[in-house]
Every structure is written in structure tokens, then in C-alpha cells.
Amino acid sequence: MNQSRILVVDDEPQIQRFLKPSLAAAGYEVIEAATGAEALKMVATQAPDLIILDLGLPDMDGKEVIAGLRAWSDLPIVILSARDRESEKIAALDLGADDYVEKPFGIGELTARIRTALRHRGRRDAIPAVMEFDGLILDPIHRLVTRDDETVHLTPKEYDLLLLLARHAGRVVTHRMLLTTVWGPAHGDDLHYLRVFIGQLRQKIERDPTQPRIVQTEPGVGYRMMTERETA
Structure with missing residues (x-):
């Protein structure tokens, strides 16, 4: 129970x-x-x-x-x-x-x-030492991302975007929250900009970017990083 x-x-x-x-x-x-x-x-x-x-x-x-x-x-x-x-x-x-x-x-x-x-209660601001999503490993302490023991090379903005989604894994993160947190308040409405970066990120972290399992789209609202349990 x-x-x-x-x-x-x-x-x-x-x-x-x-x-x-x-x-x-x-x-x-x-x-x-x-x-x-x-x-x-x-x-x-x-x-x-x-x-x-x-x-x-x-x-x-x-x-x-x-x-x-x-x-x-x-x-x-x-x-x-x-x-x-x-x-x-x-x-x-x-x-x-x-x-x-x-x-x-x-x-x-x-x-x-x-x-x-x-x-995720009580862990809104906590970052685990290592986070894993469908075989992708994110190590915030060393600012390192790997898949199958190979380093995934991300730009600084791609990494910040991935980290923000990972910190809210399992939750919907709205377009505005992603844009204002990663790029600043002046970019709160730059949806096309965000879609481009999400596409670039998926190309690097997903096994099949055309059928993403890690970063899911919530149409019209934002994105959700699936937890390890959800991607299993």
C-alpha cells in the first residue's frame, strides 16, 4: 500500500x-x-x-x-x-x-x-550526481554527457537546455520557461528558435531522432523529458 x-x-x-x-x-x-x-x-x-x-x-x-x-x-x-x-x-x-x-x-x-x-517531490532544485535516460548519461558535476560510453558533444545552449529538462524529468516544461531560463526574458516568444535547438539536441541524444523517446513534445505547450522508468 x-x-x-x-x-x-x-x-x-x-x-x-x-x-x-x-x-x-x-x-x-x-x-x-x-x-x-x-x-x-x-x-x-x-x-x-x-x-x-x-x-x-x-x-x-x-x-x-x-x-x-x-x-x-x-x-x-x-x-x-x-x-x-x-x-x-x-x-x-x-x-x-x-x-x-x-x-x-x-x-x-x-x-x-x-x-x-x-x-519528484522535494527534488525540484536538487541535481542527482548522475542521471540516466534510455541509456543517455548526464553528469552535471563534470558537465559530461555520454551514450554507450561515448561522449556526446553539445553546445553550451544545448547542454543548458538538456539540463533544465533533466532537472524537471517527468514534468512538462513550457516553451516560455525553457526560453526565458536558457536564453533570457527577451526570448520568451521565440518558439521557432526553441524548436530548432530541440531538433539539434534530439539528433545528438536520441537513438532515433524521428521517434524521440527521451524528449517528448507536448503539442502547443512545451516538452517533457521522460524518466528512466518511463523510457524503459
Whole structure:
């Protein structure tokens, strides 16, 4: 049994009735909130390990909940919402959500996203000594990238891009976050620039750049570096 405590924030009774037994069957303890204010209070008093958050709450927008939490907490946040506009996903992720699942959804996909988010709790800024992705080894201490014992030669920007994705492995990193972090705020809208560098990076790190397994595209939103467990 997992025993991680999950706070489900959704004002739809049918969603709560479905999620509580489904997540309990997966080994999680489930607590519930129907409003943003209730959710913020329960995070402070009930100490959940992860929050599943709907954006359309009766008292406030879910993005306000994210912003409020990120002011003091690194609690993993998985958005579960019927809002399918790319702008909504990007805004929620830029505010600090870890992942985004659209309604209607499959419980298998949701629990997989939960497991990934929980594995990365408390490690947002930590860099392991060595990280491995589908046979690619990244050694941040020595600034070294290898595959099959051969050095992968990256430009400084390609390396910075790879390292940023690796530090957020399993999570979606938005276009804007990648551009502003690696190239600076003035390049926040240079999507073509980013696509070119992602293409160059894939040519060097993927076994088959036409079918990338390490750096996955989240259409219209950003990129996700798959974890070693996900690429296995």
C-alpha cells in the first residue's frame, strides 16, 4: 500500500465519487475539498502529499490556488480539468503545476502522472550526481554527457537546455520557461528558435531522432523529458 495522502479538489460530486474509490484501490489515502479556500486550508492542516486540482472551482479559479500554494509550498499539483485550451495548460504549468490531465480521463493515465509527480517531490532544485535516460548519461558535476560510453558533444545552449529538462524529468516544461531560463526574458516568444535547438539536441541524444523517446513534445505547450522508468 502506498499510503500517500492525496487531496482531490473538485466541486463535481460524480468526479469525487469516481476518484475516491479508484485512488483508494491504488493504495492512496484520499481527502476531498470542493472549493479553493477549503483546499488551501486543508493543505495547511492535513498535509497531503499531492493535490489533484480542478481549475473551475465555485469560489476562485484553480490558477489562483496554484499561485497561493507556490508562495510557500512545493506540494506536487496535478491539474484535472475540462479546460482544453492550450493557454489554460500553459498558464497553470507556468504558475507551478507539475502536470495536466484533461477530462474525460483514464484512471491509468492519472495514476501514472501521480506516481511521477510524487517521485519528484522535494527534488525540484536538487541535481542527482548522475542521471540516466534510455541509456543517455548526464553528469552535471563534470558537465559530461555520454551514450554507450561515448561522449556526446553539445553546445553550451544545448547542454543548458538538456539540463533544465533533466532537472524537471517527468514534468512538462513550457516553451516560455525553457526560453526565458536558457536564453533570457527577451526570448520568451521565440518558439521557432526553441524548436530548432530541440531538433539539434534530439539528433545528438536520441537513438532515433524521428521517434524521440527521451524528449517528448507536448503539442502547443512545451516538452517533457521522460524518466528512466518511463523510457524503459
